[in-house]
Amino acid sequence: MVQIENLSRHFGSVQALDNVHLHIEKNQLFGLIGPDGAGKSTLFDILATLRLPSSGTARVHGFDVQTKANQIRKRIGFMPGQFSLYQDLSVLENIRFFANVYGVAFEESSPLIRDIWQQIAPFKHRPAGKLSGGMKQKLALCCALVHKPTVLLLDEPTTGVDPVSRKEFWEMLQTLKSQNITTLVSTPYMDEANLCECIALIQNGKILAINSPAAIVAQFEFNLFGVQSAHSNALINPLRQFEKTQHCFAFGKMLHLTLKDACATEKDIVEFLEKQGHKNVDVWPMKPGIEDCFIELMQS
Amino acid sequence: MRIVLALLKKEFLQIKRNTFILRLLILVPILQLCILSQAINFEMKNLNLIVVDLDKSPSSELLSKKFQASRYFILREITHSQTPALQEMEDNKVDLVIVIPTHFEKELRGGQSPVVSFVADAVNGMKAGLAANYAANIFMEAAGELAQQLRLPITAKSFNIQTTYSMWYNPILEYKTLILPGLLAVLVTLVSGLLAALNIVREKEMGTMEQMNVSPIAKWQFIVAKLLPFWLIGLFEITLGLLVIRWVFQIPLVGNLALLYAFCGIYMVLILTLGLLISNASRTQAQAMFLTVFFFMVFILTSGVFTPVESMPSWAQTLNKANPIAYFVDVCRRILLKGATFEHLKTSFLSMASFATLSLGLAIWRYKKTHVDS
Numbered sequence: 001m002v003q004i005e006n007l008s009r010h011f012g013s014v015q016a017l018d019n020v021h022l023h024i025e026k027n028q029l030f031g032l033i034g035p036d037g038a039g040k041s042t043l044f045d046i047l048a049t050l051r052l053p054s055s056g057t058a059r060v061h062g063f064d065v066q067t068k069a070n071q072i073r074k075r076i077g078f079m080p081g082q083f084s085l086y087q088d089l090s091v092l093e094n095i096r097f098f099a100n101v102y103g104v105a106f107e108e109s110s111p112l113i114r115d116i117w118q119q120i121a122p123f124k125h126r127p128a129g130k131l132s133g134g135m136k137q138k139l140a141l142c143c144a145l146v147h148k149p150t151v152l153l154l155d156e157p158t159t160g161v162d163p164v165s166r167k168e169f170w171e172m173l174q175t176l177k178s179q180n181i182t183t184l185v186s187t188p189y190m191d192e193a194n195l196c197e198c199i200a201l202i203q204n205g206k207i208l209a210i211n212s213p214a215a216i217v218a219q220f221e222f223n224l225f226g227v228q229s230a231h232s233n234a235l236i237n238p239l240r241q242f243e244k245t246q247h248c249f250a251f252g253k254m255l256h257l258t259l260k261d262a263c264a265t266e267k268d269i270v271e272f273l274e275k276q277g278h279k280n281v282d283v284w285p286m287k288p289g290i291e292d293c294f295i296e297l298m299q300s
Numbered sequence: 301m302r303i304v305l306a307l308l309k310k311e312f313l314q315i316k317r318n319t320f321i322l323r324l325l326i327l328v329p330i331l332q333l334c335i336l337s338q339a340i341n342f343e344m345k346n347l348n349l350i351v352v353d354l355d356k357s358p359s360s361e362l363l364s365k366k367f368q369a370s371r372y373f374i375l376r377e378i379t380h381s382q383t384p385a386l387q388e389m390e391d392n393k394v395d396l397v398i399v400i401p402t403h404f405e406k407e408l409r410g411g412q413s414p415v416v417s418f419v420a421d422a423v424n425g426m427k428a429g430l431a432a433n434y435a436a437n438i439f440m441e442a443a444g445e446l447a448q449q450l451r452l453p454i455t456a457k458s459f460n461i462q463t464t465y466s467m468w469y470n471p472i473l474e475y476k477t478l479i480l481p482g483l484l485a486v487l488v489t490l491v492s493g494l495l496a497a498l499n500i501v502r503e504k505e506m507g508t509m510e511q512m513n514v515s516p517i518a519k520w521q522f523i524v525a526k527l528l529p530f531w532l533i534g535l536f537e538i539t540l541g542l543l544v545i546r547w548v549f550q551i552p553l554v555g556n557l558a559l560l561y562a563f564c565g566i567y568m569v570l571i572l573t574l575g576l577l578i579s580n581a582s583r584t585q586a587q588a589m590f591l592t593v594f595f596f597m598v599f600i601l602t603s604g605v606f607t608p609v610e611s612m613p614s615w616a617q618t619l620n621k622a623n624p625i626a627y628f629v630d631v632c633r634r635i636l637l638k639g640a641t642f643e644h645l646k647t648s649f650l651s652m653a654s655f656a657t658l659s660l661g662l663a664i665w666r667y668k669k670t671h672v673d674s
Contacts, residue, residue, distance in 0.1 A: 089314065101516075103303070
């Protein structure tokens with residue numbers, strides 16, 4: 001559905017996208033995971049025909065973004081990172097406007113938007129600008145789907161949205177798979193990565209890895225430990241100086257510690273810390289998550 | 301067509317919902333026409349005057365009274381010595397000092413010509429000129445009366461100058477008739493041009509422009525849908541303005557209004573596409589506002605609304621050939637005041653149509669759905 005080959009885009013001397021290769025299968029829910037400034041939005045802008053690539057090609061639905069932009073525009077639904085509906089128009093007026101622009105009638109019962117519409121229908125006469133963050137995103141999704149696109153581009157749809165709405169939003173995305181929709185969604189939240197069928201990790205304009213979340217986690221080849229004490233932050237620097245340490249990062253109140261040495265155990269770590277004068281430290285082996293893999297890939 | 305209708309429906313919904321714009325549309329023309337036409341006036345009133353009466357005769361007293369009765373002057377005082385009066389002028393407290401010489405009446409009776417001097421503060425040259433001229437007129441009138449009273453044989457011949465008025469000194473009404481059609485032109489330009497420019501930049505600021513650009517809306521559809529509402533607003537504004545001119549100021553509109561609307565229609569295309577070009581060049585509403593005000597200010601000040609084009613240096617007059625507002629002001633005046641016909645205005649129509657076509661083409665060319673740079 002989406003084929004990206006050797007795609008690069010620079011802004012002056014800043015390389016926003018660097019030789020990106022990406023293939024997205026039909027009806028896939030594909031996640032683009034990366035920190036702010038990784039180049040996610042630039043990639044979305046190019047796929048949505050808002051910007052031209054500096055070099056390389058990108059095809060959506062088999063149409064080249066540079067030469068067949070109009071064909072693409074008819075077939076995609078795009079939700080930019082910034083809320084971009086008419087804040088002074090009501091929910092219903094926004095949906096009707098986008099339906100009219102694409103020449104379709106707004107059907108509340110269409111299987112594509114039925115679930116979303118049920119959630120926003122109680123607010124249908126409220127101006128879009130007066131909705132909560134989560135509701136705004138649901139409305140934007142509804143507007144992006146109203147013309148029955150086959151490719152859905154969602155640029156950080158859940159940024160700044162409360163956890164409950166985020167969960168609901170992702171549940172909606174899951175159901176779209178059965179509706180013949182290919183979805184490319186970006187997010188800075190690692191927990192959302194697990195909800196995608198396939199993810200690409202991106203940083204500084206480069207794709208670090210592409211695979212299913214499970215496969216990416218399986219590729220993690222180091223021993224991972226959780227470390228926690230009453231003063232976890234005070235442990236970061238000593239642990240980074242430990243000769244067996246690969247990386248050490250803070251995850252909330254605990255630390256994730258990766259060791260180079262496959263044979264090392266939690267006992268070695270506790271011993272080392274006690275030698276340094278840190279008592280009452282909990283250390284336990286951990287299964288890696290996407291975030292650990294991402295940090296690992298970023299470092300190498 | 302369906303897309304254009306959808307876009308138009310959205311535009312009107314937004315305008316209808318924006319009470320600020322609605323109030324602006326109604327109040328601005330009425331207030332501007334009423335206030336500016338009163339405030340901008342080259343007729344001087346309330347000029348401060350001191351009469352230095354060195355004669356102290358019934359004749360000199362009559363002369364002073366005449367000035368006292370005038371609506372142009374405020375007679376500060378009548379003194380009998382010249383120096384303090386001139387000192388007052390130094391202190392900016394008085395605009396004109398009239399000195400009636402000793403033996404004024406005596407010399408008049410004796411058939412001589414006494415010399416009455418007018419001293420005007422010429423820091424503001426225009427004001428001084430007007431003051432001296434007003435004073436001269438009053439003086440002529442008074443002198444005529446004086447001559448009758450004193451039964452001097454010189455009246456008719458010497459004082460018939462008072463019958464020749466030039467435009468400058470005509471009553472207020474003349475100036476208002478001149479300024480109102482000009483103000484009307486400025487008003488229509490500012491309101492619709494600015495609204496159009498801001499409207500499009502607002503779509504950029506709110507991010508809705510991106511949604512427009514990823515949709516299959518064609519360039520011409522977007523531009524037509526953006527221009528049409530403000531085009532109609534412009535025509536609404538000129539209608540409102542004409543009503544104010546006709547019914548509030550009671551100025552007869554002698555010309556062919558259909559001709560005026562036709563010209564205004566072409567002119568609006570030019571102004572709105574200029575607004576579109578400005579919005580294309582700016583990222584924020586503040587930038588667009590600044591650009592619009594800057595360009596329109598230059599256009600307006602050199603357009604001949606406030607100062608006659610003929611008094612500008614020749615290079616400025618040449619530049620005015622490319623000043624759309626100058627054309628519109630000129631056409632408004634010629635149609636509304638002189639009743640000019642299409643035959644008279646053919647060249648103006650032709651120039652305006654070429655400007656509008658050029659600007660429209662430029663606007664369509666400059667508006668890009670896909671950004672090549674940054």
